[in-house]
Amino acid sequence: MAENDCLPKVSIVTPSYNQGKFIEKTIASVLSQRYLNIEYVVVDGLSTDETGSILERYQELIDTTIIEADQGQTDALNKGFKHCSGDIIAYLNSDDCYANSDVIATVVRYFNQHPNVDVLYGQRHWINEDGCFIRCDPYRPFSEQNFYLSDFIPQEGTFWRRSIFEKSGAYVDTEFEFAMDYELFLRFLKNGAKFLSVQEVLGLFRYYPSQKTTHLWHSKGLPEIAKLHHLYLGRQLEETEMINYNKEHFYGVNPGDFPEIFEFYQNLWHDVIVYRTNVLNHRPLDEWMFHMEGVHQIFSDRKAHKLLSK
Template structure:
């Protein structure tokens, strides 16, 4: 009797860590911080994971860095694509992990236990996806500028402009194919539309991992200029209307205003 309980206890502890994670990094002319990104993935401890890297045909020396670490990649390809989300879709189709997440080429995991924490949460909670906290950092100094502190999942928060931090979002692989991959019709808002589709419209089960997961360097294609910011606003609005949120304009305005609180935490 005691032996049986002991074996069950050991199996339960081991089971928490048998889930395999796929991390996908999309690269295009990202040589400045790419190596730090790669090392933060390869340095993850206590977890079974694979690393998929999709390069869009970089011309800035990124390929030299990627070739240096290519033996550590489960899948790697360098070819022209139709942007970040097209490349992400390529990576998702190649994934064999039970859980899939992304790490942008400029960003880093916050510590070596991030993926282990992801696996432990999935193993101990009945969820389809999880998300956590994120810091925005200065590109060179890595000084923390803003903190994206999230909250326990509540679908109605989308009406007030909320969304999880996309780089902290991990979802079961099979779920990606239930309601479609990233749409290429929303530009830099493709991640927002994806979140709305899965979390708001189809209401998959999501959990909040209350940990700092990613250090994200400031920048990004939606913040480059007034023209890009205007287009990002219109793409956000298009996504909100598609998923029939009750007050589209106020939702997007609140989405912008909510960023102010990230400077105050």
């Protein structure tokens, strides 16, 4: 307990609305972290599904629960961030999960090893509605030049210091319903943030038909990203151009310029995906916390830590 108390506090916000099918796994992936000095805030916009009963079940372990009407995800995030007192801050959407029980400990270790780093992100595994592995991307170091062209940072595996958040205004821009994370990270960059990409898989990103990234991409996503490109690049990128820049970041080759070379590298990575699919899909990736040895002791320690922190 004392060891965790002297380590940085990590504040995590989960915005929630009618994600009863997934939110328990989201919550459990936070509460099952072996690193105890976590402040967890859940903001629910009056869900009408089973979310309420799930929140009640975990109430003793969640530091702050806000249940009231809001103006959408960005509004909910801003409400949650106002309750954060941690040295390191992040948010985890209510259909995503952390990848394992050591994610937060890993993040804190990297921040301690790199005191000049303001924003840290890891790798992501894409999972489907049932929690099964779909794909992942090759590891690449952060590239400021590429980031202005394409948002390749996995939000669910991204953490930042309070200092850069406050320097950048300490808010998420409510003008953005889709690309609010891209806007925030670009604002960090504008304010001099140093980014670090690490090789560990930190997040599980759920990709399915009714998910926002899928069904709002053309109606909300592209217009909002175009707005950001106008602001930071002075021009708008075509969708194909932006996707090609994204692929160039991960594969080192722009498919628009060198299609045959890109196809060669993509096929090599496809073999990696096939291998990982065979290895990882013996059970859903988003259920690790329910099969974890010692999770009840972690919950007990977390309750005690919460009481002592008051």
